[in-house]
Amino acid sequence: MKASLGKIIFISISFFAFIFCTLGIVSSFIFGESLQQMLNSILHLRIYEPYVGGKIVSSIFDPMYDDTGSGTLVYPSHTTFAEGNLDLVLYTVHEPVFNAAWQDFNEYWQLDFEFRTGFKNADEPNYNKSIYVYIHLDGKIGGETKTLFEQAENISFSQDHPWHYALSIAGKEAAIFNSNREKIDLAEVVYSSDGKKIIVRIPLRKKELHCLYTVETMHHYVLVGAYSALDFGNILPIEKRKSRTSGGGLVSRFAPKVYDVLYEKDQSQMLSSWNEDDFELSILYPVKINMKNVQSRTPLISQAKIKEIKDEKKLLEALLYKQQSERIQNLKNASLDSELNERALLFLHTGNKKEAENQFKMLLEKDPNNPSYLAYIGSLESMKGENAAVIAAVDAVNKGYAYLDKAIQLTDGVLEKLKNGEASEAELLHRLNALLNRGGNSQAVPNSVFLKAAQGVQDYLEAAEIAHISGLQILEAQCYWDAAICLLLDDKKSEAGIWKREAARIFQQISESDLENYSLEERQEFLSLYLHLFEEGLAE
Amino acid sequence: MSAKLVLTAFMAYIIYFFTISLQSNSVLAWVYGAFLLYLFVMMLFSKNANKYRRLFQLVFAVLFTVSFVGNLYDERGSMAITQNAFYESEIPFCHLVIPLTIIPYALTKTIIFPARISGHYASILSMLIIWLTATVTIGRGWCSWACFYGGLEDGFSGLAKKSKIKLLPKNNEIRIFHFSFFAFLILMSIAFLSSIFCQWFCPFKLITEFTPIVDIPSLIATFLFMSVFLIFIIVLPILTKKRTQCSILCPFGAMQSLLSPISQFKISIDTEKCTSCMKCAKACPFSAIDIDTIIQKKGRPELNCALCGACLDICPENAIHMEFSFTKKLAKKCGLSLSNKTKSKNKIAGFFKDLTQPKHAFVFSAYTFGVIISSSLATDGLRRIVSAFIRALSLGGI
Numbered sequence: 059m060k061a062s063l064g065k066i067i068f069i070s071i072s073f074f075a076f077i078f079c080t081l082g083i084v085s086s087f088i089f090g091e092s093l094q095q096m097l098n099s100i101l102h103l104r105i106y107e108p109y110v111g112g113k114i115v116s117s118i119f120d121p122m123y124d125d126t127g128s129g130t131l132v133y134p135s136h137t138t139f140a141e142g143n144l145d146l147v148l149y150t151v152h153e154p155v156f157n158a159a160w161q162d163f164n165e166y167w168q169l170d171f172e173f174r175t176g177f178k179n180a181d182e183p184n185y186n187k188s189i190y191v192y193i194h195l196d197g198k199i200g201g202e203t204k205t206l207f208e209q210a211e212n213i214s215f216s217q218d219h220p221w222h223y224a225l226s227i228a229g230k231e232a233a234i235f236n237s238n239r240e241k242i243d244l245a246e247v248v249y250s251s252d253g254k255k256i257i258v259r260i261p262l263r264k265k266e267l268h269c270l271y272t273v274e275t276m277h278h279y280v281l282v283g284a285y286s287a288l289d290f291g292n293i294l295p296i297e298k299r300k301s302r303t304s305g306g307g308l309v310s311r312f313a314p315k316v317y318d319v320l321y322e323k324d325q326s327q328m329l330s331s332w333n334e335d336d337f338e339l340s341i342l343y344p345v346k347i348n349m350k351n352v353q354s355r356t357p358l359i360s361q362a363k364i365k366e367i368k369d370e371k372k373l374l375e376a377l378l379y380k381q382q383s384e385r386i387q388n389l390k391n392a393s394l395d396s397e398l399n400e401r402a403l404l405f406l407h408t409g410n411k412k413e414a415e416n417q418f419k420m421l422l423e424k425d426p427n428n429p430s431y432l433a434y435i436g437s438l439e440s441m442k443g444e445n446a447a448v449i450a451a452v453d454a455v456n457k458g459y460a461y462l463d464k465a466i467q468l469t470d471g472v473l474e475k476l477k478n479g480e481a482s483e484a485e486l487l488h489r490l491n492a493l494l495n496r497g498g499n500s501q502a503v504p505n506s507v508f509l510k511a512a513q514g515v516q517d518y519l520e521a522a523e524i525a526h527i528s529g530l531q532i533l534e535a536q537c538y539w540d541a542a543i544c545l546l547l548d549d550k551k552s553e554a555g556i557w558k559r560e561a562a563r564i565f566q567q568i569s570e571s572d573l574e575n576y577s578l579e580e581r582q583e584f585l586s587l588y589l590h591l592f593e594e595g596l597a598e
Numbered sequence: 599m600s601a602k603l604v605l606t607a608f609m610a611y612i613i614y615f616f617t618i619s620l621q622s623n624s625v626l627a628w629v630y631g632a633f634l635l636y637l638f639v640m641m642l643f644s645k646n647a648n649k650y651r652r653l654f655q656l657v658f659a660v661l662f663t664v665s666f667v668g669n670l671y672d673e674r675g676s677m678a679i680t681q682n683a684f685y686e687s688e689i690p691f692c693h694l695v696i697p698l699t700i701i702p703y704a705l706t707k708t709i710i711f712p713a714r715i716s717g718h719y720a721s722i723l724s725m726l727i728i729w730l731t732a733t734v735t736i737g738r739g740w741c742s743w744a745c746f747y748g749g750l751e752d753g754f755s756g757l758a759k760k761s762k763i764k765l766l767p768k769n770n771e772i773r774i775f776h777f778s779f780f781a782f783l784i785l786m787s788i789a790f791l792s793s794i795f796c797q798w799f800c801p802f803k804l805i806t807e808f809t810p811i812v813d814i815p816s817l818i819a820t821f822l823f824m825s826v827f828l829i830f831i832i833v834l835p836i837l838t839k840k841r842t843q844c845s846i847l848c849p850f851g852a853m854q855s856l857l858s859p860i861s862q863f864k865i866s867i868d869t870e871k872c873t874s875c876m877k878c879a880k881a882c883p884f885s886a887i888d889i890d891t892i893i894q895k896k897g898r899p900e901l902n903c904a905l906c907g908a909c910l911d912i913c914p915e916n917a918i919h920m921e922f923s924f925t926k927k928l929a930k931k932c933g934l935s936l937s938n939k940t941k942s943k944n945k946i947a948g949f950f951k952d953l954t955q956p957k958h959a960f961v962f963s964a965y966t967f968g969v970i971i972s973s974s975l976a977t978d979g980l981r982r983i984v985s986a987f988i989r990a991l992s993l994g995g996i
């Protein structure tokens with residue numbers, strides 16, 4: 059008896075060890091994403107700073123779509139300039155680094171510049187920016203208030219913050235100068251593969267730059283112009299009308315020749331402060347950079363306000379549900395495709411997925427290449443994986459993507475049509491449905507298994523562009539927010555920050571009078587976004 | 599027999615899920631899946647599991663290389679590490695770096711390697727999860743069952759019929775060198791806060807990615823890693839029929855050897871049955887069985903055993919077994935004799951006993967690891983080879 063019991067215990071423990079190994083191995087892959095999050099919540103991993111440019115001391119977001127200088131400038135017509143190429147969106151300052159291993163320079167100072175758009179074609183990169191960074195060191199006497207090169211940017215600097223060092227980035231070349239306009243050293247310029255980001259590393263081997271290690275605060279002026287190898291200060295001139303060799307929109311010969319400057323608020327007033335009568339150029343004001351004792355600024359968020367928004371959202375949802383349920387009843391005997399489509403959507407929004415799927419499938423039978431039907435069926439198929447067993451879940455997601463990819467394929471080229479003013483309303487709607495459904499799916503499925511987050515970013519950003527052109531502000535802001543969430547899934551925090559701020563900026567443009575005209579659905583979307591932004595301290 | 603069939607069915611399920619379903623049910627995924635299942639059946643039903651394990655690792659290593667290099671060319675146009683990839687922490691993180699990052703992490707709370715933290719198959723966190731899982735389950739069995747580099751040495755060591763250099767008498771010195779080199783790498787990584795192995799010695803740069811030659815140090819590093827590849831991955835494995843890089847240089851292998859007591863499996867030598875023929879010692883590709891191991895009747899291989907199973911297959915006396923690490927203690931507590939090989943009369947008990955045989959459990963677990971790790975990379979590698987082949991045919995006008 060005792061021997062049998064011993065045998066049973068032995069076999070049971072061996073069996074559990076076997077199950078532990080097999081299940082452990084399989085689970086570590088299936089639940090990889092959650093396990094990674096869990097592990098990181100314990101370890102708080104980050105990369106040794108000297109490898110990645112040094113500790114970040116300041117990240118300053120610049121508003122998007124402000125690449126018009128004082129408000130009138132347009133890009134040159136040369137094909138190397140793509141829309142948004144000169145629109146600075148994020149400027150990052152790192153702490154100077156010393157003793158960095160496995161690098162070109164052991165001692166360096168890194169500055170990062172991110173733009174709204176990158177290379178038109180990654181195989182033929184276009185280095186079309188001329189960037190100037192003028193640096194004022196607090197507490198240091200002397201300095202200069204005129205630009206590094208005469209007749210270049212057409213700008214002057216605040217008397218309170220004259221510059222001591224100037225960094226010039228012209229295309230792929232960069233150099234740092236002192237206020238006597240003497241070149242101190244060349245700097246290294248690295249473009250990201252998509253061309254959106256420029257990393258500049260200034261070697262700190264020259265004694266003249268060693269004060270950067272100890273300075274506590276400084277002020278930076280960052281100016282972005284169009285690059286020209288042949289013009290003053292490598293800045294392409296501005297004329298009244300744009301041409302291949304000049305930008306357009308010049309209103310005065312005193313107007314600055316820069317498209318964007320680093321300024322968290324509206325830059326146009328500052329850039330149009332020139333005075334023709336007194337022959338005075340516009341005066342720029344810098345941005346303060348704290349180099350020491352940097353503490354992350356966590357905004358205070360009112361929990362009471364969050365509760366208030368949540369309650370309001372709940373109330374609105376209940377109202378909307380009631381309204382939608384009534385509408386479903388009204389459409390009970392619907393026979394027109396448009397009404398059936400509306401009914402299917404209402405089923406989906408009220409949570410009756412099965413009925414929604416039946417309706418969409420019925421509609422799809424009649425119109426097998428309708429991108430919207432395909433997109434909704436794709437989402438519904440994918441949703442079936444939510445509470446299913448693992449294999450069934452993967453199959454459901456794969457099946458869903460087959461529909462979603464087809465919907466995207468069928469609507470390719472609509473954005474270009476829209477830009478040329480040729481897209482019909484139906485085409486726009488189909489494209490938006492395809493993009494938003496696939497984007498939503500990419501956000502929902504685990505990225506470690508399906509690797510779809512990057513695709514989700516692309517989908518949401520295209521949807522945002524369509525919404526921007528079509529003047530759909532809430533949708534635009536919501537899409538930027540969702541793109542940011544996908545970027546976070548892909549571990550791209552700084553880029554996510556850019557789009558979150560853009561969502562907040564668009565959101566803030568929505569006035570109360572607009573809100574009154576919104577439907578219940580739109581108000582619900584508005585509140586959802588408001589809640590997200592408020593929770594992150596991006597909305598008041 | 600029925601236990602083996604159950605295991606085969608489970609493996610088919612795992613292969614279907616990871617290799618076929620997650621790879622969008624492509625034809626090539628089915629082909630690779632069928633190949634994997636064939637190997638598993640042979641491992642289980644033939645008496646030469648090690649032969650099929652080696653075949654798996656070789657195929658995986660080749661397909662991994664094709665996929666990795668192909669992806670690099672797609673993304674960067676070359677195998678050289680770009681400055682952008684370096685500055686943006688986009689260098690793929692591999693398990694070999696893990697031991698070199700642990701102490702610097704404890705000291706600086708940072709990882710001394712410019713890789714992505716999460717969200718990617720070659721991110722730091724995903725490799726850490728894989729490492730932790732491997733450590734508590736199959737231990738150093740990772741090296742012989744799931745490592746995507748190991749197959750190359752296995753492949754080259756199989757080219758010669760007989761070894762030209764006998765390493766057996768030097769096994770102890772090899773082990774001492776391996777652990778000393780490991781200690782040196784760790785100390786250097788702490789001193790310079792840089793993963794010294796990757797920077798200077800890693801031979802796998804030749805089949806993955808490398809720093810472009812821009813100055814004298816990068817020239818020296820290139821010379822070093824090419825020499826290490828040539829000597830330790832090609833020449834020495836052919837001459838010795840051993841996995842020399844794994845036994846002499848690999849920091850991950852050294853660390854896993856030290857951590858092997860945590861794992862669930864180990865190999866045991868029945869000293870009563872052993873006739874000291876030394877076939878196991880000669881066959882061990884990791885130099886983990888010495889002459890002394892047998893003569894002194896230690897009853898188990900040395901610390902650096904990678905559970906490849908070569909000794910199990912070759913022993914003419916069936917004196918070598920796989921067992922759970924807790925087997926002996928548990929058997930003693932349960933009052934069982936391990937030498938008692940009588941078949942259970944109860945069919946259910948017999949089935950479970952057969953199912954939980956440590957060798958079956960280990961092969962199943964370790965192969966599951968290999969299948970999962972290889973699934974996407976190997977399918978991608980296969981796709982690239984097939985499309986290159988089709989392109990070549992169409993260019994040739996066939």
